[in-house]
Amino acid sequence: MSMPNTIAEPIESKLDFEHYKRKERIKSWAKGMLFLLPSIILFTVFLFYPLVRTIYLSFFLTNAAGETTVFVGWENFARMFNSPIFMQSMKSTFLFVLYTVPLTIIISLFLALLANEKLRGIGIFRTIYSSTMGISVAAASVFWLYLFHPSIGFLNMIVTGLGFERIGWLTDPTWALIAVAITTIWMNLGFTFLILLGGLQSIDGYLYESADIDGAGYFYKLKNITIPMLSPTLFFVVTVTIINAFQTFGQIDILTQGGPQNTTNLIVYSIYREAFVNYQFGSASAQAVVLFIIILIMTIIQFKLGERKVHYQ
Amino acid sequence: MGHVELVDLSKSYDKQKSVLDGINLTIEEGEFFVLVGPSGSGKSTLLRMIAGLEEITGGTLKINNETVNHLPPKDRNLSMVFQNYALYPHLNVEQNILFGLRAKKVSKQEQQERLMEAVEMMGLGEYLKRKPRELSGGQRQRVALARSIVSQAPLCLMDEPLSNLDAKLRAHMRIEIRRLQKRLGLTMVYVTHDQVEAMTMGDRIMVLNDGKIQQVGKPIHLYNEPANLFVASFIGSPKMNLGNAVFVEESKELVIENALSIKNNSAYLENIKRTEKLKIGIRAEHIFPATSETATHHLEVVNVEQLGNETIVAFDIGAELWTAKWAGQWSVQVGERVPVKIDMDYLCFFNAKTGDLIRPAHFSKEKEVAAI
Incomplete structure (x- = not known):
């Protein structure tokens, strides 16, 4: 038992x-x-x-109230890619990303490096550089609207003062997208600057001291310590800035409303017009899906590339 | 002619109270010089001033007889090992070691030669392609050392390089650093808060407290003849037993902490002013075990630490806790009254008010005389 x-x-x-x-x-x-x-x-x-x-x-046609009427399958997408207006909008969007992202990063990195120096009164500069973060898109756009004004605008006063022809910043098809890009860069600086400054300040000071003793110069330290140590922050900032650039809407709506000749008709603005001006909710949705896929692919590519280059502690 | 000379060096921040004051010091060529002091004593600041990482407020700093106050770190021809090693996390061991040489544009061939030499010396051969985070603490320490070796600077500064290591590794690295310094003939300025490190490594030690030099000298000298109460209690482990003392004329006795009286049988104490307030100190190993015949006192044991090769016994003397260190294993129990021998000759006398040494223990005088 x-x-x-x-x-x-x-x-x-x-x-x-x-x-x-x-x-x-x-x-x-x-x-x-x-x-x-x-x-x-x-x-x-x-x-x-x-x-x-x-x-x-995105697979339907809709009535003005947004209710689905006819199932059309891929037709919305097919029509979209055959439309010269949509293709123009895609081109503008990619150009816009190309104008804004690198410049935003370079300028704010430069400002962050300046503001990271230990100088008397540096706090004032840090506040100024990051102040655009506290300004709403609408306020900033209106402010720039005046700067871009063809006759009384400050920018044209400088241009004519230097002896050049007046520029139709927001009305000339060659300048409109650049004008919107300048506004956007200015608006994004504050946030990017602040994040990069934070990144810079979290780099261990001993590394620089050790490099000083070894006799490394400023640019040697910048290239071999600062940039590699900042790479995770840079990566984050690049990703966010790209996504933001693809989703630009407010400043377009106030500054140009997509014109002139659709040159500033960026994809989100195009979606908005398709849905709430033309009441084509089906094709607007199709555009939105395309935008989603583009951003998704861009982000995946970035992560794949980034993994190799970015150094995490 | 010293390698590093500090003349009346001082440091203060924002014209406030000075952190370092009146530092006069000469460090000889090829010397292992240790700066020791409690945290906040200014020892790291002093080291950083020598390195050029910290502005010098007053006085002159000379390296190789040249005033270098105004020179940036790179022109002072020195290397430095930091407490947290300051390794570049994104570079592998080889790149870390060669960082400085690349910055100085040393030729590729010479870089490799120096690298191989340093790597061999530090036994880092198999780790060259690893990143710092894949290394243990001791290996990181070696990389930091290798980095200062390849610079071939004759002066090496170290800021508490062993404080992040465990006790066993620390003892090992102490020997390795000391051996390296001797082998390369480096002048070493070594900062530590650990008095054991200071005693075991230094050719000479400087004890720093509150930004002022307390004493400079050979380790044994500091141990036997501490210049003041601070050095007495800081150098040596367990620390020197201290107590207030007064001479009682009628009975010709010295009374310590109102608890312990010792017969004044020593002639050499004659010229200590009897009226002064005194503090006495005695090293733990000078409170000897005794038999009932030879005992001068019987003291109650309050704690016993068995270390195997020696026994540390603690007693209450008035308000002070005294320890005695006896060689071998002694079976004493807490609460037991044990016979001990305390001899006047082993007492150090300090001025209780200023803390300065009046008279060192007699035995050390005797030995020094004998040595000469």
């Missing part, structure tokens, strides 16, 4: 043990979900549902 008991007991207790562990796992999973619930609900209502709905809409 006693023999089988002694063998059976350890097995039984082992089974209990497994059961207990499983129960713990379920409990901790439930707890985790509980913590995630608020953001799951918010994301579902404001992100996942609209995303799914947009994809759904």
Whole structure:
């Protein structure tokens, strides 16, 4: 009698043990979900549902109220890629990204390097450089609208003062996109500057001291310490700036409304016009889906490239 | 003619109270010089001033007989090892070691020669392609050392280089650094807060407290004849036993902390002013175990630490806790009254008010005389 008991007991207790562990796992999973619930609900209502709905809409024609009428399959997409206006809009968008992203990064990196020096009153400059972060798109656009004004605008006063012809900043097709790009760069500087300055300040000062003793010059240190150590921050800033550039809307709406000759009709503005001016919710949705895919691909490419170059601590 | 000379050097921030004051010091060529002091004593600041990383407020700093106050770090011909090693996390071991040489545009061939030499010396051969985060603390330490070796600077500064290592590795690296310094004939200025490191490594030690030099000298000298109470309590482990003392004329006794009286049988104490307030100190190893016949006192044991090769016994003397260090293993129990021998000759006398040494322990005088 006693023999089988002694063998059976350890097995039984082992089974209990497994059961207990499983129960713990379920409990901790439930707890985790509980913590995630608020953001799951918010994301579902404001992100996942609209995303799914947009994809759904992109396969239909709609009436003016946005209700689906006819299922057209890929026709919205096909028509879109054959439309010269949409292709122009794509071209403008990519040009716009090309104008704004590198310049924003370079200028704000330069400002951040300046503001990272230990000088008297440097706090004032840091405040000034980051101040555009606190200005809304609308306010900044109106402000630039006056600067760009053909006759009383400050920019044209400089241009004529230097003896050049007046420039129709917002009305000349060759200048309009550049004007919007300048506005956008100026608006993005504050945020980018602040993030880069934060990145610079988190670099260990000992590294520079050690380099000083080794006799490294300023640019040698910049190239071999600052930039590599800043690479995760730079990577983040590049990603965010690119996404922002693709989604530019406010300044277009106020400065040019997509004109002249559709040169500033960037993709988000084009989506807006298609949906709320032309009431073509189906094709607007199709454009939105394309934008989503473009940004997704760009970000994936960046992460793939970035992984090799970026150094994380 | 010293390698590094500090003449009346001082440092203050924003014209406030000075952090370092009146530092006069000469460090000889090829010397292992240790700056030791508690945290906040200004020892790291002093080192950084020598390196050129910290502005000199007053006085002159000379390296090789040339005033270098105005020179940037790179023109002072020195190397430095930092407490956290300051390795570049994005570069591998080889790139880290060669960083300075590349900055100075040393030829590729010479870079490789120096690298190989340093790598061999530090035993880093298999780690050349690794990043710092893939190395252990001791290996990182070696990379930092290798980096200062390849610079071939005759003066090497080290700022608490061993404080991030565990005790066992620290003891090992102490020997390695000392050996390296001797082998390359470096002049070394070494900052530490660990008095054991200071004692075991330094040719000479400078004890710093509150920005002022307390004493400069050979380790043994500092141990036997501490210039003041601060050095007495800082140098040596366990620390020197201290206590207030008064001479009682009638009984010709010295009474310590109102608890311990010692017969004044030593002639050499004659010219200590009897009226002065005194503080005495005695090293733990000078409170000897005794038999009932030879004992001068019987003291109650409050704690016993068995270290295997020696036994540390603690006693309450008035308000002070005294420790005695006895060679070998002694089976004493807490609460037991044990016979000990405390001899007047082993006492150091300090002025209680100023803290300055009046008279060192007699035995050390005797030995020095014998040595000469």
